[in-house]
């Protein structure tokens with residue numbers, strides 16, 4: 108299974124429009140971040156996690172030729188506003204793309220982007236996506252998808268574990284019941300946002316505190332703001348690093364093995 112970070116940036120992307128700060132004016136390509144999204148590839152199938160406003164650019168950059176399913180984390184604009192860019196994949200392959208999310212997330216998607224899920228009366232546009240409410244662990248193309256509930260300030264989001272990989276964004280806290288589902292990870296990609304605290308997101312210190320007991324082999328901090336320079340990753344503890352757009356990982360265990368190498 109291959110995992111690619113399509114976007115490692117916070118909601119504004121980096122550089123942020125109008126900003127001339129140190130991060131936004133950095134010449135280091137690794138500091139240029141599109142909005143947070145990730146691709147899982149397995150057996151020729153592509154599972155997209157979130158449809159960021161930069162989806163079209165990300166798909167062209169990574170040479171993505173098909174999207175077979177989309178898992179949505181939540182309905183904030185930086186995670187869903189690229190949904191219309193999924194049309195191209197439908198036009199090419201003529202296959203309706205299943206989309207998975209919590210009931211709340213799907214409600215918001217259906218009210219904001221109803222035209223893409225069902226034919227609006229008299230519109231003549233056929234549906235391209237099919238909504239699927241998540242109610243627990245499910246199978247997709249032979250992979251077991253484990254939804255992981257996350258605290259996101261006063262709201263919530265859904266992370267996903269697939270085999271010994273987990274993608275957790277956006278989050279400010281991990282409920283105990285979710286921590287129990289995150290043992291034995293080979294790779295954890297998780298919201299780290301910035302150095303200073305934020306009410307809706309883990310900051311770097313808080314995410315390290317929350318994840319240290321889980322002992323993932325490798326932890327990659329994503330959804331980063333312009334306050335974070337990639338080169339400052341050297342300041343992180345062993346096993347932690349910053350995400351950058353296009354980063355790709357090979358995951359060996361595609362069935363979750365709780366305890367993993369730490370058992």
Ligand SMILES: [Zn+2]
Pocket residue numbers: 117118143183185186277330
């Ligand atoms: Zn976000």
Ligand SMILES: [Zn+2]
Pocket residue numbers: 122123126127128129130131132333
């Ligand atoms: Zn800036």
Ligand SMILES: [Zn+2]
Pocket residue numbers: 181183259277
């Ligand atoms: Zn959010």
